[in-house]
Amino acid sequence: MLEVRGLSTAYQGLLAIQGVSIEVDSGEIVVVAGANGAGKSTLLKSIAGMERPRSGEVVFDGARIDGLPGHAITAKGIAYVPENKRLFPRLSVADNLRLGSYLHRRAADREAPLERVFSLFPRLKERLPQRAGTLSGGEQQMLAIGRALMTRPRLLMLDEPSQGIMPKLVDEIFSAVEAIRASGTTILLVEQRLAESLSIADRAYVLQTGRLMLTGPAATLRDDPEVRRAYLGI
Numbered sequence: 001m002l003e004v005r006g007l008s009t010a011y012q013g014l015l016a017i018q019g020v021s022i023e024v025d026s027g028e029i030v031v032v033a034g035a036n037g038a039g040k041s042t043l044l045k046s047i048a049g050m051e052r053p054r055s056g057e058v059v060f061d062g063a064r065i066d067g068l069p070g071h072a073i074t075a076k077g078i079a080y081v082p083e084n085k086r087l088f089p090r091l092s093v094a095d096n097l098r099l100g101s102y103l104h105r106r107a108a109d110r111e112a113p114l115e116r117v118f119s120l121f122p123r124l125k126e127r128l129p130q131r132a133g134t135l136s137g138g139e140q141q142m143l144a145i146g147r148a149l150m151t152r153p154r155l156l157m158l159d160e161p162s163q164g165i166m167p168k169l170v171d172e173i174f175s176a177v178e179a180i181r182a183s184g185t186t187i188l189l190v191e192q193r194l195a196e197s198l199s200i201a202d203r204a205y206v207l208q209t210g211r212l213m214l215t216g217p218a219a220t221l222r223d224d225p226e227v228r229r230a231y232l233g234i
């Protein structure tokens, strides 16, 4: 479904990712892990059209998408939830969701994803009139994911959805990610919480200072003594 080949992206001449190649197959949950500054967010931004890669290719469903603007990539079926979520804090939950569905002009096309969002995150339905800025951190993350789902993506890319969220809600977010995949959306997940993300993922890639260090099936990485020592603290 998604093929990233030899992607390099630089900021002010400094390479943040270098020759990174990853693949995501339809129906998978794929995790990109790595320490702070490893280049995880840069990789997602480069796929989403928020940063322009210096070299390499991004192929989605057989067609090159690198170099396209973000809205064109969204229209092709890729939704992206950035680390800082970018909600509209003064607008209601309902309006934030509505803004996610701007691609679908027919009301009928907007209703189905809305029902899907409510069944995943019932507490959003309870809070439709509330201003997004007054939601808890976990609820804001649910709203950001919900808004992304309003575009009916085939691939959903999430940047550290568990960051800054209390532990009880972290489980809820990870369960939601599994449920989203079960209902037919492929997931590319950036996470620092490697233990939790390996438990829901099919495969993982580990980045270190902009380069791919390790890759393999989630179960293999979970059992690898070096991964356990270096990344899982076991």
Ligand code: ATP
Pocket (backbone or CB within 6 Å): 011, 012, 016, 034, 035, 036, 037, 038, 039, 040, 041, 042, 043, 083, 192
């Ligand atoms: P974290 O887990 O802390 O979010 P990350 O793995 O997502 O880290 P990136 O945010 O992709 O890492 O950053 C990779 C490198 O690129 C870092 O050295 C960072 O300082 C640098 N970088 C990121 N964004 C910019 C920017 N807009 N301008 C300049 N340098 C940047």
